[in-house]
Amino acid sequence: MAAVHDHDIAHAHDHHPTGLMRWLTSTNHKDIGTMYLWFSFIMFLTGGVMALTIRAELFQPGLQIVNPEFFNQLTTMHGLVMIFGAIMPAFVGFANWQVPMMIGAPDMAFARMNNWSFWLLPPAALLLLGSFFAPGGAPAGGWTIYPPLSVQMGMGMDMAIFAIHILGASSIMGSINIITTILNMRAPGMTLMKMPMFVWTWLITAYLLVLVMPVLAGAVTMLLTDRNFGTNFFNAAGGGDPVMFQHIFWFFGHPEVYIMILPAFGIVSEIIPTFSRKPLFGYSSMVYATASIAILSCIVWAHHMFTAGMPVTGQLFFMYATMLIAVPTGVKVFNWTATMWRGSMSFETPMLFAIGFIFLFTLGGFSGVVCAIVPIDIQVQDTYYVIAHFHYVLVSGALFAIFGGAYYWLPKWTGHMYDETLGKWHFWLSMFFFNLAFFVQHFLGLAGMPRRIPDYALQFADFNMISTIGAFGFGLSQLLFLYVVLKCIRGGAKSPAKSWEGATSLEWTLPSPPPYHSFETPPVIR
Amino acid sequence: MSQQGGGHYYVPAPSTWPITGSLALLFMGFGAALSVNRIPVGYGVLATGFAILIYMLFGWFGTVARESESGKFNKQVDKSFRWGMSWFIFTEVMFFGAFFGALYYMRMHSVPDLADVDNKILWPDFTADWPTAGPGITEKFMPMGPWGLPALNTLILLTSGVTVTWAHWALKLNKRGQLKLGLFLTFALGFLFVGLQAYEYGHAYSEMNLKLTTGAYGASFFMLTGFHGFHVTVGSIMLFVIWCRVLKGHFTPENHFGFEGVAWYWHFVDVVWLGLFIFVYWLI
Numbered sequence: 068m069a070a071v072h073d074h075d076i077a078h079a080h081d082h083h084p085t086g087l088m089r090w091l092t093s094t095n096h097k098d099i100g101t102m103y104l105w106f107s108f109i110m111f112l113t114g115g116v117m118a119l120t121i122r123a124e125l126f127q128p129g130l131q132i133v134n135p136e137f138f139n140q141l142t143t144m145h146g147l148v149m150i151f152g153a154i155m156p157a158f159v160g161f162a163n164w165q166v167p168m169m170i171g172a173p174d175m176a177f178a179r180m181n182n183w184s185f186w187l188l189p190p191a192a193l194l195l196l197g198s199f200f201a202p203g204g205a206p207a208g209g210w211t212i213y214p215p216l217s218v219q220m221g222m223g224m225d226m227a228i229f230a231i232h233i234l235g236a237s238s239i240m241g242s243i244n245i246i247t248t249i250l251n252m253r254a255p256g257m258t259l260m261k262m263p264m265f266v267w268t269w270l271i272t273a274y275l276l277v278l279v280m281p282v283l284a285g286a287v288t289m290l291l292t293d294r295n296f297g298t299n300f301f302n303a304a305g306g307g308d309p310v311m312f313q314h315i316f317w318f319f320g321h322p323e324v325y326i327m328i329l330p331a332f333g334i335v336s337e338i339i340p341t342f343s344r345k346p347l348f349g350y351s352s353m354v355y356a357t358a359s360i361a362i363l364s365c366i367v368w369a370h371h372m373f374t375a376g377m378p379v380t381g382q383l384f385f386m387y388a389t390m391l392i393a394v395p396t397g398v399k400v401f402n403w404t405a406t407m408w409r410g411s412m413s414f415e416t417p418m419l420f421a422i423g424f425i426f427l428f429t430l431g432g433f434s435g436v437v438c439a440i441v442p443i444d445i446q447v448q449d450t451y452y453v454i455a456h457f458h459y460v461l462v463s464g465a466l467f468a469i470f471g472g473a474y475y476w477l478p479k480w481t482g483h484m485y486d487e488t489l490g491k492w493h494f495w496l497s498m499f500f501f502n503l504a505f506f507v508q509h510f511l512g513l514a515g516m517p518r519r520i521p522d523y524a525l526q527f528a529d530f531n532m533i534s535t536i537g538a539f540g541f542g543l544s545q546l547l548f549l550y551v552v553l554k555c556i557r558g559g560a561k562s563p564a565k566s567w568e569g570a571t572s573l574e575w576t577l578p579s580p581p582p583y584h585s586f587e588t589p590p591v592i593r
Numbered sequence: 594m595s596q597q598g599g600g601h602y603y604v605p606a607p608s609t610w611p612i613t614g615s616l617a618l619l620f621m622g623f624g625a626a627l628s629v630n631r632i633p634v635g636y637g638v639l640a641t642g643f644a645i646l647i648y649m650l651f652g653w654f655g656t657v658a659r660e661s662e663s664g665k666f667n668k669q670v671d672k673s674f675r676w677g678m679s680w681f682i683f684t685e686v687m688f689f690g691a692f693f694g695a696l697y698y699m700r701m702h703s704v705p706d707l708a709d710v711d712n713k714i715l716w717p718d719f720t721a722d723w724p725t726a727g728p729g730i731t732e733k734f735m736p737m738g739p740w741g742l743p744a745l746n747t748l749i750l751l752t753s754g755v756t757v758t759w760a761h762w763a764l765k766l767n768k769r770g771q772l773k774l775g776l777f778l779t780f781a782l783g784f785l786f787v788g789l790q791a792y793e794y795g796h797a798y799s800e801m802n803l804k805l806t807t808g809a810y811g812a813s814f815f816m817l818t819g820f821h822g823f824h825v826t827v828g829s830i831m832l833f834v835i836w837c838r839v840l841k842g843h844f845t846p847e848n849h850f851g852f853e854g855v856a857w858y859w860h861f862v863d864v865v866w867l868g869l870f871i872f873v874y875w876l877i
Contacts, residue, residue: 083607092607174604176673179653183611190619194626201626222630229622236618239684247676251669281684285691289816295629296805298812300695304729306809308703315691584604 094178103160110152117145122538138521139207146210158330168574171254176247187237194230198223214301242273256592268333283319317368331468342418343410344569356395389439416490420471431459452512478566482580483559496544503537610653617645696813726808735801739874753782783829
């Protein structure tokens with residue numbers, strides 16, 4: 068809006084439609100960020116209901132609640148919805164809100180395309196969830212949609228494929244937008260090595276996204292033509308190979324897990340220094356560690372396929388390359404710990420989630436190293452051990468960081484302080500029930516309980532019962548989060564511009580809530 | 594738009610084009626899912642979505658072109674466009690990478706594997722010769738050699754790369770006549786290429802029994818050349834739009850990123866073709 072720029076900052080938040088049109092047509096990074104976050108929360112609850120149905124079925128041995136076909140659809144859709152619908156959009160929401168404010172820009176580089184990136188998500192979600200109502204039901208071959216199962220399924224699979232195409236387009240546009248914003252719109256003086264860690268982690272994440280999302284699009288396109296147009300990419304009789312899908316898929320899939328954790332590293336790297344009242348320890352090593360993780364993540368994909376059949380040389384390469392990732396990740400964990408060392412620490416909710424993140428994500432990292440060891444992986448492949456591992460990195464990793472980030476920036480976004488007591492309750496309930504739900508799954512996996520099966524042998528009954536109780540407790544605790552957020556939006560103690568005493572980055576120089584266009588004139592960077 | 598200090602940035606007003614595009618993709622997604630399952634209502638839904646998409650593209654790009662011509666974009670916006678286009682082309686490279694990767698995997702890995710001693714009990718007569726339709730598809734077919742139409746198409750695309758560069762020089766030197774001619778030749782060559790590819794496909798299906806269903810070779814051949822042909826078509830349409838803008842007097846020697854972005858894209862499809870010519874047509 069050309070005219071707006073001639074006004075004072077104080078008058079800048081006018082000239083935009085209100086009501087529904089404000090959201091449908093928005094070119095404002097904060098509005099779009101808000102929509103991303105709400106969309107992600109709705110998807111989180113949707114995927115959560117699927118998870119709870121799965122856990123309810125597994126409460127006792129035998130078949131109680133759902134039939135096995137529907138159970139398979141639930142596990143598949145839970146994965147797809149949580150990854151593409153909840154975790155990824157949540158981080159893009161954070162990027163939308165925070166990146167322009169943290170680098171001193173007025174908005175994202177491509178404000179209209181930013182709107183499209185978001186508004187592609189609801190059609191994709193409709194397609195994906197609509198597949199439940201297609202003949203044959205939703206995809207049921209696991210979120211990794213391996214052929215030949217995914218080639219044999221009904222129309223729901225095609226709907227999921229097109230949903231993935233649209234989600235991929237959204238991610239690609241979003242990441243190009245973020246890269247361009249960070250490279251081209253930093254305030255004068257904001258050199259790359261002065262950028263907040265959250266911005267750095269998102270820059271690297273966005274590079275991973277433009278690298279691998281098109282490859283996923285290629286993989287599902289081959290699946291589509293194998294299903295409907297008679298190609299033989301994944302059919303041995305035609306000279307293809309179902310394992311080829313696994314290679315192409317995991318070339319996307321492994322960087323994808325870092326796409327879901329690097330922004331979490333960024334959020335934690337903002338929270339820990341603030342509540343330790345010390346600068347981040349080893350800033351440049353954090354940047355290099357993030358970049359190293361991203362690069363390594365592209366050459367480890369076949370560790371998801373140790374049992375698919377591969378030369379021993381290949382197994383050794385992918386095993387060692389995978390374990391190498393523990394080095395830069397260790398650098399990060401030690402840097403966070405060193406940041407807290409002798410800091411003047413306080414334990415508000417964001418800090419609790421950040422510390423919970425470090426503790427539990429590290430546990431998930433350890434079980435990851437265990438899974439990386441070929442002889443062990445051959446034993447635990449497709450067991451609950453793997454389920455426990457990736458829920459430790461994705462729930463107590465990515466999701467805890469999202470909660471921490473939400474509490475950290477809610478005062479900035481809404482202008483109100485959230486309810487600290489309820490926030491702490493939310494943390495401790497989540498912490499307790501999360502571990503109740505998932506820690507026991509390590510034991511189940513080591514004892515040999517397979518994943519994606521609705522029934523199990525009697526000896527697994529006790530741990531499954533505990534896990535289900537934990538899952539329901541965790542799920543219900545998230546309603547408390549919803550309540551805290553709504554309460555914070557509607558009112559509460561006024562937040563000053565700098566909501567946290569120890570906060571240093573640029574967004575805290577803006578009033579809370581910030582003006583419609585963040586920085587009309589570039590701020591001065593020391 | 595004031596531009597003091599160069600610090601101001603053009604933030605576009607709220608726009609209905611993105612939501613229109615989302616509506617288009619909603620229709621296209623459902624329409625395509627129904628269509629590939631041969632459910633008749635799907636074709637109409639797909640066509641509706643496509644029509645909305647075309648409408649959206651006209652409207653959105655038209656808006657951007659008008660904004661550019663009215664001088665709303667400063668140097669910083671220009672640089673954003675350059676970053677954006679570069680990374681978009683990078684994602685296209687990765688998309689083709691998936692299909693090239695599939696080709697290499699099948700040629701170097703799955704086909705030799707199917708012919709090795711472990712699989713002799715299943716397919717005793719299968720040998721790992723490329724091109725192949727695989728051990729289970731026994732229909733005879735002829736492979737597409739490089740030195741007929743494909744070589745001519747290579748010449749056509751390389752020539753179009755020269756003509757678009759010529760047009761760019763003409764634009765920079767403000768020689769509008771040469772610019773118009775160079776651009777016209779470029780998209781004409783592009784459409785000629787697509788026409789010849791269509792002819793080649795017809796020939797493959799009717800004379801050579803080479804089809805999309807012809808195993809590993811047919812799948813990689815048609816998917817790689819098909820997606821490339823689709824990109825040439827889109828690129829030619831983009832060049833045509835730029836040509837129309839040139840006829841309307843758009844672009845100046847200093848400010849013409851619309852032209853450059855399309856030229857980058859055109860060089861990208863050119864380079865992909867060279868990869869196709871070598872790995873799909875030549876080395877068989």
